[in-house]
Amino acid sequence: MRTICFVISCGSILAATPEFSKDVAPILNKHCVQCHRPNDIAPMSLLDYKSARPWAKSIRRAVTARSMPPWFADAEPGHFSNDPRLSKKEIETIQAWADGGAKEGNPGDLPKPPTYVEGWQLGKPDVVIDIGEDYKVTAGEDAYEHFTVSTNFTEGKWIRAAEIKPGNRQVVHHVHVLLVQDNLEAMAAASTLNAPGLSDYLIKDGKLTRIRMDSPVVNDACASDAPALPFLRGYQQGGLAAFLPGRPPDVFEEGTAKWLPAGAKLEFVIHYARTSKKEQTDRTSVGLFLAPAQPKQVLQRMDLRNFFMRIPAGAANQEVRRCHTFDRDTELLSFTPHMHYRGKDIRYELVHANGRKEVLLNVPHYDFNWQLVYRLRQPVIAERGSRIEITAHYDNSANNKANPDFKAVVRWGDKSEEEMMTSWIEFLERPQYTGRAK
Ligand code: HEC
Numbered sequence: 472m473r474t475i476c477f478v479i480s481c482g483s484i485l486a487a488t489p490e491f492s493k494d495v496a497p498i499l500n501k502h503c504v505q506c507h508r509p510n511d512i513a514p515m516s517l518l519d520y521k522s523a524r525p526w527a528k529s530i531r532r533a534v535t536a537r538s539m540p541p542w543f544a545d546a547e548p549g550h551f552s553n554d555p556r557l558s559k560k561e562i563e564t565i566q567a568w569a570d571g572g573a574k575e576g577n578p579g580d581l582p583k584p585p586t587y588v589e590g591w592q593l594g595k596p597d598v599v600i601d602i603g604e605d606y607k608v609t610a611g612e613d614a615y616e617h618f619t620v621s622t623n624f625t626e627g628k629w630i631r632a633a634e635i636k637p638g639n640r641q642v643v644h645h646v647h648v649l650l651v652q653d654n655l656e657a658m659a660a661a662s663t664l665n666a667p668g669l670s671d672y673l674i675k676d677g678k679l680t681r682i683r684m685d686s687p688v689v690n691d692a693c694a695s696d697a698p699a700l701p702f703l704r705g706y707q708q709g710g711l712a713a714f715l716p717g718r719p720p721d722v723f724e725e726g727t728a729k730w731l732p733a734g735a736k737l738e739f740v741i742h743y744a745r746t747s748k749k750e751q752t753d754r755t756s757v758g759l760f761l762a763p764a765q766p767k768q769v770l771q772r773m774d775l776r777n778f779f780m781r782i783p784a785g786a787a788n789q790e791v792r793r794c795h796t797f798d799r800d801t802e803l804l805s806f807t808p809h810m811h812y813r814g815k816d817i818r819y820e821l822v823h824a825n826g827r828k829e830v831l832l833n834v835p836h837y838d839f840n841w842q843l844v845y846r847l848r849q850p851v852i853a854e855r856g857s858r859i860e861i862t863a864h865y866d867n868s869a870n871n872k873a874n875p876d877f878k879a880v881v882r883w884g885d886k887s888e889e890e891m892m893t894s895w896i897e898f899l900e901r902p903q904y905t906g907r908a909k
Pocket of ligand 1: 499506507512513529530539541557718
C-alpha cells in the first residue's frame, strides 16, 4: 500500500469533522462537567448534547482563550497534579467541532457518563456533621458566622478526606472548617479572631472583622528589620477543610491523614455573601472520610498571612511580602493563595539553604472569582534553613475593573472590599530527611 503525503500533512486532508458523541463528550467529561452539571457552580450543564449545543460558540471561545477550565499558574503542564488545562489537540478538536456545525454524531458513540452521588462529589461520607441549626440569613446580609459543634467522637479518628457541602448555594460564598481543641492555645492559633496579640489591632464591625486603620504598616514582612508584630513570623495552624469557589474537596495525599482527637469540636466559619434579596436558610455540613489505618505521615497546613499590609489609594502595583524560614525538614505539597478584588499577582519562591532559588508557584494574573489550590506533582523539600518568600502585588487603581473603590486606602479585613494576603501551604514533616539541597 502506498501513502501519499502532501506538504500540509497526511491526516488532516481526510480527517472527519469531529462530532459531539465520539470526540467532544470525552473532553467535556474529563475537564468540564464536574462544574458544568445540574446543581453545581457553573451556569449551564455540558453533560449532554442538548444542553451543550447552544453553547458551542462560547465553548469554542472559552477553550481557545484558555479561560476555561479556570487555571492561573504559569507552570509547565505536569508541574501541578491538578492542572486541568486542555491539550492543544483537545482544543483543536473542540474548535473543529464548533466550526463544523457542532454535530451530534451517533449517540451510540457516547462514552459512559461520569456518575455522581447526589450532593457529595466524593461519594457517601463515613460521618456527616452539620452546623446544628437551620440558620436564617437576613436578606442582603454580608456576614461571617461562626458555629461550633461537637463531633461526639469518643475516640480519635484519622481523616483521609473532608468535603464541605454548602446547605444553600444562593447565600454561602465560602466555608472553613477548623478543629477546635479544648486546649486554648491551639484554638487561638486556629482562629484569627482570637489570635494572641492580634486582637488589640482588630475591630469587630457587626459580623465582620478588620484591622484598625491606624495599626502599624508592614508591607515587606520579609525585611530583616520588620517589626515583631503578631504573625509576621512563624505560621498559624491551618484548618481542616475549606469550600471555596472552584476548589475541589480536600482529599489528602495517599498515605497521609489528618487527626481528629476524641471529643474534638469543629468550628464552621461561613461567609454569607450579599447575594439574596429574600431571607434564606442554610444548614451547611461537612462529610468526613475515615482512613482505614494510621497513616505514615500526618498532613498539616501552615497559614501565612500579612495582617499589616496597607495599599494606598490609587496604587497600581503595591507589593506585599511574607516569608517563613523552615526550622526543620519539610515536604511541601500544595499552595492556596488568597487575596480579594485588588489582588493582581502572587509568586512563591523557595530559597534553599545553599542559596539556590526555586519558583514554587507563579500566578501572573490573579482572579478573586477563583480560589484554586495548586498541588505539586512532586513534593518539594524545604530543608531546614531554607526560606519561602511570597511576593504579591495589588492593583488599587481605576484600571482594575474588579476594584470596588480606587479612592480607598485598603487594609486587612473580612469584607471582599477590604484585602487579605493569605497563603495556605499543605506539608508533611520529614523527620528522617537528611539530604542536601540540589
Ligand atoms: C472549576 C469549575 C469549572 C470547570 C472545571 C469549568 N467551568 Fe466553565 N464555568 C464555570 C463557572 C462557575 C462559570 C460561570 C462564571 C464565569 O463565567 O466565570 C463558567 C462559565 C463557562 C462558560 C461561559 C462563560 C463565557 O465564556 O461566556 C463557558 C462557555 C464554559 N464555562 C465552558 C467550559 C468548558 C468548555 C469547560 C471544560 C473545558 C469548563 N467550562 C470547565 C465553572 C467551571
